[in-house]
Amino acid sequence: MGFKVKPKTYTVRFEEGHEFHGVEARLSGMSYGEWEQVTGLDGGDGETNGADSVRRFVDHLISWNLEDERDQPLPTTLDAVKALDHNLVAALNNAWINTLVGVHDADPLPETSTSGEPSQVASIPMEALSESLAS
Numbered sequence: 001m002g003f004k005v006k007p008k009t010y011t012v013r014f015e016e017g018h019e020f021h022g023v024e025a026r027l028s029g030m031s032y033g034e035w036e037q038v039t040g041l042d043g044g045d046g047e048t049n050g051a052d053s054v055r056r057f058v059d060h061l062i063s064w065n066l067e068d069e070r071d072q073p074l075p076t077t078l079d080a081v082k083a084l085d086h087n088l089v090a091a092l093n094n095a096w097i098n099t100l101v102g103v104h105d106a107d108p109l110p111e112t113s114t115s116g117e118p119s120q121v122a123s124i125p126m127e128a129l130s131e132s133l134a135s
Contacts, residue, residue, distance in 0.1 A: 009062060012095040020091050025064040027057070027096050050090075054081060057093045064092075 008029035014020045030038070038056070040046030047053055058078045066074040066084070074080045081089055 010096065010099045012092060012099060014091070014095070020088055023065065023088070023092070025092055025096070026062045027060045028062060030056075030060070030100060053093055053097075054078075054089060057081070057089075057096060060096070 010027050010029060012023075012025045012027065014023060033042075034056070036042040037044060038047045047056070055078065058076070058081050061076040061081075064074070064076060066080075068074055074084075
């Protein structure tokens with residue numbers, strides 16, 4: 001009996017106070033081959049422009065809760081995405097990418113985090129030992 005691989009899905013949300021709080025999108029994950037292509041690990045240049053990134057976002061977009069002015073659901077198509085505000089598209093795409101790599105603005109650092117303080121290793125003096133300590 002083998003292990004059945006289930007496609008992974010991610011839900012992108014924005015925390016309270018964020019400009020786009022209330023927007024939700026569900027997206028599928030990326031295959032390892034896609035990840036290599038996006039990052040350039042496949043020997044190519046990687047994804048170097050926003051248009052390619054947005055197309056990939058749309059290719060993985062399963063659903064969202066966006067509606068038009070008439071309260072009709074917006075389709076999850078490239079044309080619908082192109083009609084959206086640039087900042088919303090960038091926020092959704094960036095949040096998806098950050099979720100894929102395990103980092104998202106809505107995930108706060110743990111209380112024990114040093115919040116980026118310098119490592120103790122960096123503060124250890126690196127001068128040469130005195131003659132008496134070196135022997």
